[in-house]
Amino acid sequence: MANLKEIQRKIKSVKNTQKTTRAMKLVSSAKLKRAEEVAKRSRVYAAKLNEMINEIAQKVLTYSGRADRSRIVVENPNPKTVDIIFVTADKGLCGGFNAQTLKRVNSMMSDFKSNGVEVRLSGIGRKGIDYYRFNKIKLIKEAIGLSSAPDYASASKFISEAVEEYINGSTDKIILIHNGYVNMITQVIKVDQILPVSTELINIDAISSSELEVESEDEDLLFQALLRRYMEYTIYYALLDSMAAEHSARMQAMDSATNNAKDMVKTLSVKYNKARQEAITTELIEIISGVESMK
Amino acid sequence: MKLMKLEIATPGGVIYDGEARMVTLPGSEGEFGVLPDHATLVSLLSTGVISIDMPDAQKVEVAINSGYVKVNESKVTCLVDDAVAISAGDNDISRKIDEAKKLLESAQNSNTAIAAAVGKIEHIRKSI
Numbered sequence: 090m091a092n093l094k095e096i097q098r099k100i101k102s103v104k105n106t107q108k109t110t111r112a113m114k115l116v117s118s119a120k121l122k123r124a125e126e127v128a129k130r131s132r133v134y135a136a137k138l139n140e141m142i143n144e145i146a147q148k149v150l151t152y153s154g155r156a157d158r159s160r161i162v163v164e165n166p167n168p169k170t171v172d173i174i175f176v177t178a179d180k181g182l183c184g185g186f187n188a189q190t191l192k193r194v195n196s197m198m199s200d201f202k203s204n205g206v207e208v209r210l211s212g213i214g215r216k217g218i219d220y221y222r223f224n225k226i227k228l229i230k231e232a233i234g235l236s237s238a239p240d241y242a243s244a245s246k247f248i249s250e251a252v253e254e255y256i257n258g259s260t261d262k263i264i265l266i267h268n269g270y271v272n273m274i275t276q277v278i279k280v281d282q283i284l285p286v287s288t289e290l291i292n293i294d295a296i297s298s299s300e301l302e303v304e305s306e307d308e309d310l311l312f313q314a315l316l317r318r319y320m321e322y323t324i325y326y327a328l329l330d331s332m333a334a335e336h337s338a339r340m341q342a343m344d345s346a347t348n349n350a351k352d353m354v355k356t357l358s359v360k361y362n363k364a365r366q367e368a369i370t371t372e373l374i375e376i377i378s379g380v381e382s383m384k
Numbered sequence: 385m386k387l388m389k390l391e392i393a394t395p396g397g398v399i400y401d402g403e404a405r406m407v408t409l410p411g412s413e414g415e416f417g418v419l420p421d422h423a424t425l426v427s428l429l430s431t432g433v434i435s436i437d438m439p440d441a442q443k444v445e446v447a448i449n450s451g452y453v454k455v456n457e458s459k460v461t462c463l464v465d466d467a468v469a470i471s472a473g474d475n476d477i478s479r480k481i482d483e484a485k486k487l488l489e490s491a492q493n494s495n496t497a498i499a500a501a502v503g504k505i506e507h508i509r510k511s512i
Contacts, residue, residue: 130395130396130397131395131396133393133397133398134393134394134395134397134463137391137393137461137463138463140461141426141452141454141461141463144454145426145454310428311426311427311428311452314428314452315426315452318452318463322395
């Protein structure tokens, strides 16, 4: 009999879990819709900004030999120090979402290290930060709460220091890694090189052959403003993209958890029914054999 | 008449994506007009009004706070922080004008630039 009660208790607890996971799935799908909308709206701006920067970088490479500016576009062939910035979620229960990002960061880090390059990590998101703290790997900069509520001002503050250090020469490369949103069921790890600006051209037709004119007396000011804007927006967009991906990953994880709970309730119910039937049969046999012995 | 492509994008979405005959932009060094086949150019945009001559001879005015523009022979790309588009065919034009004025006045820029831009916006209201 004790066995029966135990099974019953188990069924109840699994059902409760199922309720929780289902609620979390609903919450995530509502949040996903909002996050997706925001990411979609800023995607065009991010792409255009990227295109503009790429084209300008290309022009600068072709027409200008200035050293200070070219450092922003020309890659150092022997990098000594590389900054890796990663974005993870603040919360768990979203399947392999955070683990995938961290795995990529780790593999990249060991790649750089085997080439004798020093890697400095900075992170956004509690999960990733906790992971490195547990593994006793130092992060030079951390931000918690930014990945669950991206905001432009904090994002730009976060990146500004890294950019400053790049400009004064203490780092040779800045890489941004985040898990990005593709659609409701797919997320993909995105690795962006923020600095030096990659001159890989998205749209070759848009390039005209003439030299770039700058309609401003202080052209350095314009380049600086535009570059700063580009950095800030790149990281801000990564945060938005990551948030949409996080919600879609959580939705999926919670959906499969709900399904698993359902299956578990099913097998437990079968087990419960079998145990009950067994108990009834034993009782009957006892009564019958009792009657038989009385005869 | 020759046409060029024009794109105006903000972090909140695309404001305009289409063709234009001519576009006048509020550059940081002063206003300038761009026709098709313009030489490649990059400029800062300050608070003001972008006016677009559409292929059907209609005009669209876009109030902006600040941004960047990149021009090449066939295409003009504007990246602005915030913008409100006003075209004569809009049903809720007076609400849009109010919105545009609010946007212009919220910009941190020299007062004369803002006043000039607001004046332009007001002019649209009068012309209807």
